[in-house]
Amino acid sequence: xxxxxxxxxxxxxxxxxxxxxKETKRPYECDGLSVYTELPDYVVxxxxxxxxxxxxxxxxxxxxSVVARGAGTxxxxxxxxxxxxxxxSLARLNQILxxxxxxxxxxxxxxxxxxxxxxxxxxxxxxxxxxxSSQIACSxxxxxxxxxxxxxxxxxxxxxxxVYSLVVVTSEGKRIDIGNQSCDVAGFDLLALMIGSEGMxxxxxxxxxxxxxxxxxxxxxxxxxxxxxxxxxxxxxVISQGIIPAGLEMMDSYAIxxxxxxxxxxxxxxxxxxxxxxxxxDIDDVTHQIASVQHxxxxxxxxxxxxxxxxxxxxxxxxxxxxxxxxVGRISPDYYCMDGTIPRRELANVLTKIHQLSRYYGLRVANxxxxxxxxxxxxxxxxxxVPGELEKTEAFGAEILKTCVEAGGCITGxxxxxxxxINEMHHQFNDAELEQFHRIKRALDPKEILNPGKGIPQPxxxxxxxxxLASQGGNNE
Amino acid sequence: xxxxxxxxxxxxxxxxxxxxxKETKRPYECDGLSVYTELPDYVVxxxxxxxxxxxxxxxxxxxxSVVARGAGTxxxxxxxxxxxxxxxSLARLNQILxxxxxxxxxxxxxxxxxxxxxxxxxxxxxxxxxxxSSQIACSxxxxxxxxxxxxxxxxxxxxxxxVYSLVVVTSEGKRIDIGNQSCDVAGFDLLALMIGSEGMxxxxxxxxxxxxxxxxxxxxxxxxxxxxxxxxxxxxxVISQGIIPAGLEMMDSYAIxxxxxxxxxxxxxxxxxxxxxxxxxDIDDVTHQIASVQHxxxxxxxxxxxxxxxxxxxxxxxxxxxxxxxxVGRISPDYYCMDGTIPRRELANVLTKIHQLSRYYGLRVANxxxxxxxxxxxxxxxxxxVPGELEKTEAFGAEILKTCVEAGGCITGxxxxxxxxINEMHHQFNDAELEQFHRIKRALDPKEILNPGKGIPQPxxxxxxxxxLASQGGNNE
Numbered sequence: 001x002x003x004x005x006x007x008x009x010x011x012x013x014x015x016x017x018x019x020x021x022k023e024t025k026r027p028y029e030c031d032g033l034s035v036y037t038e039l040p041d042y043v044v045x046x047x048x049x050x051x052x053x054x055x056x057x058x059x060x061x062x063x064x065s066v067v068a069r070g071a072g073t074x075x076x077x078x079x080x081x082x083x084x085x086x087x088x089s090l091a092r093l094n095q096i097l098x099x100x101x102x103x104x105x106x107x108x109x110x111x112x113x114x115x116x117x118x119x120x121x122x123x124x125x126x127x128x129x130x131x132x133s134s135q136i137a138c139s140x141x142x143x144x145x146x147x148x149x150x151x152x153x154x155x156x157x158x159x160x161x162x163v164y165s166l167v168v169v170t171s172e173g174k175r176i177d178i179g180n181q182s183c184d185v186a187g188f189d190l191l192a193l194m195i196g197s198e199g200m201x202x203x204x205x206x207x208x209x210x211x212x213x214x215x216x217x218x219x220x221x222x223x224x225x226x227x228x229x230x231x232x233x234x235x236x237x238v239i240s241q242g243i244i245p246a247g248l249e250m251m252d253s254y255a256i257x258x259x260x261x262x263x264x265x266x267x268x269x270x271x272x273x274x275x276x277x278x279x280x281x282d283i284d285d286v287t288h289q290i291a292s293v294q295h296x297x298x299x300x301x302x303x304x305x306x307x308x309x310x311x312x313x314x315x316x317x318x319x320x321x322x323x324x325x326x327x328v329g330r331i332s333p334d335y336y337c338m339d340g341t342i343p344r345r346e347l348a349n350v351l352t353k354i355h356q357l358s359r360y361y362g363l364r365v366a367n368x369x370x371x372x373x374x375x376x377x378x379x380x381x382x383x384x385x386v387p388g389e390l391e392k393t394e395a396f397g398a399e400i401l402k403t404c405v406e407a408g409g410c411i412t413g414x415x416x417x418x419x420x421x422i423n424e425m426h427h428q429f430n431d432a433e434l435e436q437f438h439r440i441k442r443a444l445d446p447k448e449i450l451n452p453g454k455g456i457p458q459p460x461x462x463x464x465x466x467x468x469l470a471s472q473g474g475n476n477e
Numbered sequence: 478x479x480x481x482x483x484x485x486x487x488x489x490x491x492x493x494x495x496x497x498x499k500e501t502k503r504p505y506e507c508d509g510l511s512v513y514t515e516l517p518d519y520v521v522x523x524x525x526x527x528x529x530x531x532x533x534x535x536x537x538x539x540x541x542s543v544v545a546r547g548a549g550t551x552x553x554x555x556x557x558x559x560x561x562x563x564x565x566s567l568a569r570l571n572q573i574l575x576x577x578x579x580x581x582x583x584x585x586x587x588x589x590x591x592x593x594x595x596x597x598x599x600x601x602x603x604x605x606x607x608x609x610s611s612q613i614a615c616s617x618x619x620x621x622x623x624x625x626x627x628x629x630x631x632x633x634x635x636x637x638x639x640v641y642s643l644v645v646v647t648s649e650g651k652r653i654d655i656g657n658q659s660c661d662v663a664g665f666d667l668l669a670l671m672i673g674s675e676g677m678x679x680x681x682x683x684x685x686x687x688x689x690x691x692x693x694x695x696x697x698x699x700x701x702x703x704x705x706x707x708x709x710x711x712x713x714x715v716i717s718q719g720i721i722p723a724g725l726e727m728m729d730s731y732a733i734x735x736x737x738x739x740x741x742x743x744x745x746x747x748x749x750x751x752x753x754x755x756x757x758x759d760i761d762d763v764t765h766q767i768a769s770v771q772h773x774x775x776x777x778x779x780x781x782x783x784x785x786x787x788x789x790x791x792x793x794x795x796x797x798x799x800x801x802x803x804x805v806g807r808i809s810p811d812y813y814c815m816d817g818t819i820p821r822r823e824l825a826n827v828l829t830k831i832h833q834l835s836r837y838y839g840l841r842v843a844n845x846x847x848x849x850x851x852x853x854x855x856x857x858x859x860x861x862x863v864p865g866e867l868e869k870t871e872a873f874g875a876e877i878l879k880t881c882v883e884a885g886g887c888i889t890g891x892x893x894x895x896x897x898x899i900n901e902m903h904h905q906f907n908d909a910e911l912e913q914f915h916r917i918k919r920a921l922d923p924k925e926i927l928n929p930g931k932g933i934p935q936p937x938x939x940x941x942x943x944x945x946l947a948s949q950g951g952n953n954e
Contacts, residue, residue: 189670421663
């Protein structure tokens with residue numbers, strides 16, 4: 001059986017592009033969440049949509065599971081390979097097919113890096129807005145799988161708001177074109193359904209993205225507070241005045257000191273919380289809005305306010321924020337990055353709860369996150385070499401996600417569910433709701449070969465499934 | 478069988494709320510597209526979510542089709558009853574359950590009128606942004622079924638961008654809660670899937686909508702042009718400068734004169750095309766943006782530019798636009814309102830094509846539409862009493878929609894597919910794509926009892942279906 005599969009795969013993509021030996025497969029054993037590892041039977045690297053169609057058609061016939069992979073920077077083990085299946089790397093589909101200056105759009109293949117789109121578009125004075133922290137490395141295909149956001153999502157939206165259309169290969173190997181270049185869709189919204197579906201409903205092989213004019217200017221306001229609560233309230237004060245900053249980020253004390261040590265960005269290290277509030281647009285508008293937010297921050301009890309004077313200063317202020325994750329890595333042997341979203345109004349409450357949990361578990365936590373979106377990224381600091389600390393960290397993380405759901409939010413922002421949060425899905429959805437997900441999954445992927453076992457847990461009442469998992473020693477539930 | 482159904486229905490909702498006699502059912506025989514009429518077996522008016530669940534559970538068991546209906550203002554016959562089935566009116570679910578001033582949201586039942594939400598929220602200085610022309614009458618439930626937009630969608634988005642969560646009753650009669658109050662979702666995006674699904678995937682019984690602060694000020698700029706092309710290009714000039722007006726509407730000559738005769742809004746009746754460009758926000762921003770757009774319109778060759786000085790003047794200018802449809806009704810015995818979307822850049826090309834088609838068919842056309850969104854509403858003027866004119870009008874309309882698809886757009890904006898455009902779906906989607914829709918339909922509505930026969934045509938190759946339709950004398954294909 002395996003040898004037939006192997007022969008068939010090389011018949012499609014050529015011998016050079018099917019990896020069978022263990023050591024060459026090794027780099028594909030995990031994504032950015034490296035606590036989970038597995039080796040696929042084969043790593044397959046198709047060259048184009050037609051080869052993806054042929055691979056999917058083969059796997060459908062032979063009942064072989066397929067995990068699609070972009071750059072492997074995902075943080076929820078969504079691209080974790082499956083034993084007995086293939087890992088479908090889209091790394092060779094790495095071309096920017098066209099940039100359309102007049103109409104503000106680009107057609108790209110899924111293996112193109114996020115930042116490469118903006119770099120290529122910059123000659124037309126355009127850029128692609130969603131900017132996850134990993135944008136140097138992550139691929140646009142992966143961004144679609146996870147509906148990635150970033151610092152600028154508050155004003156410019158998530159991936160789903162910046163994609164016009166997709167070419168998708170179905171689990172049977174058929175090509176479908178979904179979306180269009182207008183503002184609405186006919187039929188059911190397959191585009192929204194596909195974006196964020198973590199490779200479970202189809203394989204995306206071509207993407208038409210929206211490009212925006214590069215703003216005339218951008219300035220960032222760096223604001224210190226003597227309490228997390230005041231900073232959280234200031235976030236709401238800005239938004240409730242009808243101002244939508246390009247980015248509105250928050251950091252608390254461990255994150256501030258770690259980032260400052262690392263980047264020397266001039267952060268006020270005595271502050272308990274810091275906001276980075278960016279305004280962009282035409283110069284007059286930005287000047288006016290900067291004055292408005294300065295006034296709001298004064299009223300909100302800021303202890304320091306600094307506005308970037310130059311592009312270099314703005315870049316340095318952002319460097320601190322963008323390097324906060326690795327910087328926190330320097331103050332702790334290990335850290336675990338959580339990702340949940342809450343209604344913005346709940347920021348102060350939820351951060352207070354996280355600090356209480358931090359004391360309860362005896363684990364430090366650094367918060368660095370998209371405050372304007374209510375998208376939290378608590379980093380739990382721990383030492384995997386201390387027996388029991390990893391387990392305590394996981395329990396703490398689960399409690400944070402539960403807190404997000406209780407506050408009216410969601411167990412994921414932009415990192416996805418993958419393997420990591422599959423149990424936490426039960427906090428968010430009851431059995432009737434999970435059943436709807438499974439129905440959609442089975443409808444579009446009738447043999448359940450696309451990234452099976454990720455994203456959606458079995459309903460809790462499903463005894464058959466529990467028995468099956470117990471017999472497999474599965475770690476998904 | 479019927480009498481068992483009737484007895485069971487009155488057992489759920491009470492005798493007063495099941496309508497069986499022909500004359501009392503008559504008002505439900507059509508929606509806003511009154512060329513299609515049909516009587517359902519029963520009209521059922523449940524009081525709450527629990528009654529909807531019981532009705533759906535009953536109909537699922539008995540295999541009875543269910544068409545949900547809001548205010549019946551829809552324009553694509555999406556709420557056309559089905560013979561042998563029930564018409565589920567949600568008119569009694571008409572309560573605004575809560576308005577949350579601090580958090581900018583309202584929880585409402587589906588039968589609440591669109592405008593009633595903003596009226597109730599106005600005491601908190603908040604409003605609900607999507608504003609279809611029918612907002613005095615149309616229900617929020619219907620808005621969800623069609624993903625309604627309106628004049629202000631350019632800046633504030635469609636219904637899907639203004640809803641946090643829904644309570645949905647499934648075809649089997651189970652309650653599911655979808656969406657949340659944060660900016661992202663876990664699992665597949667059921668909320669986006671449900672919104673715009675024309676009652677084919679579930680019955681919405683409760684809605685949590687986003688409320689926005691009422692802008693400090695709003696002004697409208699009324700701009701005349703001596704050609705449609707210049708006006709269309711001016712729309713792109715504004716947007717490409719990074720300005721997002723609250724509304725950017727266009728009218729051409731028949732619409733201008735008809736609206737002016739009706740509303741006396743001071744429209745320049747010698748203009749070939751008119752733009753209404755509204756800016757809203759804080760006073761300084763609006764003043765600045767008004768100056769910017771005035772400059773852009775001068776550069777674009779405007780023949781007249783007028784800025785509203787007072788609220789009364791602004792209201793009068795909008796009155797002309799909002800009454801344009803009935804106003805056109807005064808210059809022609811009948812008119813047929815089309816609804817398609819195109820990429821904004823194609824405005825000039827597509828309008829030129831529509832005028833060519835108008836000459837070819839010998840039928841006048843008036844354009845009144847959301848130019849900023851590329852959402853066209855050509856009104857074809859005809860006389861149903863002239864033999865053959867209705868057929869010519871339908872052929873003309875179909876060609877307009879084909880033109881929209883060829884331009885990279887879509888056969889519907891906010892009016893939906895319903896019965897009206899089911900054939901035109903073939904212009905937009907091939908068989909493989911239609912099959913994906915059917916799979917989702919069957920997954921969430923396995924007996925296909927929810928609004929069957931609407932929205933999605935059978936794939937063209939489906940001989941079985943063609944034979945079936947021929948034997949039924951069906952008018953859906």
